[in-house]
Each structure stands twice: as C-alpha cells, then as structure tokens.
Amino acid sequence: MDRTVIAYVIYLVVSLGLTVWVARTLSSNGRVFLADVLHGNEKLADAVNHLLVVGFYLVNLGFVALYLSGDDTIADTRGIFEALSTKLGVVLLVLGVMHLANVYVLNRFRRRGVMEQEQLPPVAPQEWVAPSAGA
Numbered sequence: 001m002d003r004t005v006i007a008y009v010i011y012l013v014v015s016l017g018l019t020v021w022v023a024r025t026l027s028s029n030g031r032v033f034l035a036d037v038l039h040g041n042e043k044l045a046d047a048v049n050h051l052l053v054v055g056f057y058l059v060n061l062g063f064v065a066l067y068l069s070g071d072d073t074i075a076d077t078r079g080i081f082e083a084l085s086t087k088l089g090v091v092l093l094v095l096g097v098m099h100l101a102n103v104y105v106l107n108r109f110r111r112r113g114v115m116e117q118e119q120l121p122p123v124a125p126q127e128w129v130a131p132s133a134g135a
Contacts, residue, residue, distance in 0.1 A: 003074040007083045014084075015064040015091045019057065022095050026102055027053045037110045052105075056098060063094055 027049060034045035067087060074080050 003076070003080055007074055007080045008068060010080075010084055011068065011087050012064070014088055016061070018091065018095060019060045019064065022099060023053050023056050023060075026056060026099065030102070030106060033106050033110070037106065052102060056102065060091075060095060060098060064091060067091065 030052065031045055031049045034049050035042055038044050038048070067090060072079075072083075074083055
C-alpha cells in the first residue's frame, strides 16, 4: 500500500475521532449551560444544543474532507509523520477555534438572558399616574 494512502487513512481516523469526541463533549456540557441560559426550558435547550452540534459537525467534517488532499507524495516513513503532524495540527487548531466560538456564542446567550432579567423591576408597579397637563 502506498505511504500516502496510509497517511490519509490515519489522518481520517484520528480527525474523525477527535471531531466526534469534541462534539460529544460540547453537547453534554453545552446542554446544561443552555438550560440555564433559557431559564430551564429543557426542550428548547435540547433543540438549540442539537442544532449547534450539527453545525459543528458540518463545519469540521467539511474542513477535514477538504484538507485531506496533499500536494506531495510521501516518500518515506518520516514523511508520513511530517504530513500527519501538519494536517492533524491544523485540524486541532480548527477544532479549538470552533470550540471557542461555540463557547463565545453560548456566553453571549447567557449574558443576554442575565441582562433581560436585570431589566425587570424588583417590585410590580402599584398604580398608574396620568401625565399632568402642564408638563
């Protein structure tokens, strides 16, 4: 078997495994966070969480597939390690950036929810006063 094909197979197995692992971690921990942000609405938290995970898979698996092809043929075993380290390093960086982007978006949701709670008056209005004619 060609060394380039061996490098492709290893790259795909490791990249897909890492993508699935990160997505599952985001899904399990993000659900709790979303439930808090959405004031305990479990169904909505599950739906938003699922949509975020699907988007994460689409972007990352698309990147892994696009980044699969290489320009050079791998001549020796050292070349396999060099090609894999470059490709997997870039995939890890993209996964990290996507993870940080997900956390940033979730944090924005949470901040918005906290700000909406702070805008509510602590006591319900007691009465209504009509505006005066001279004002």
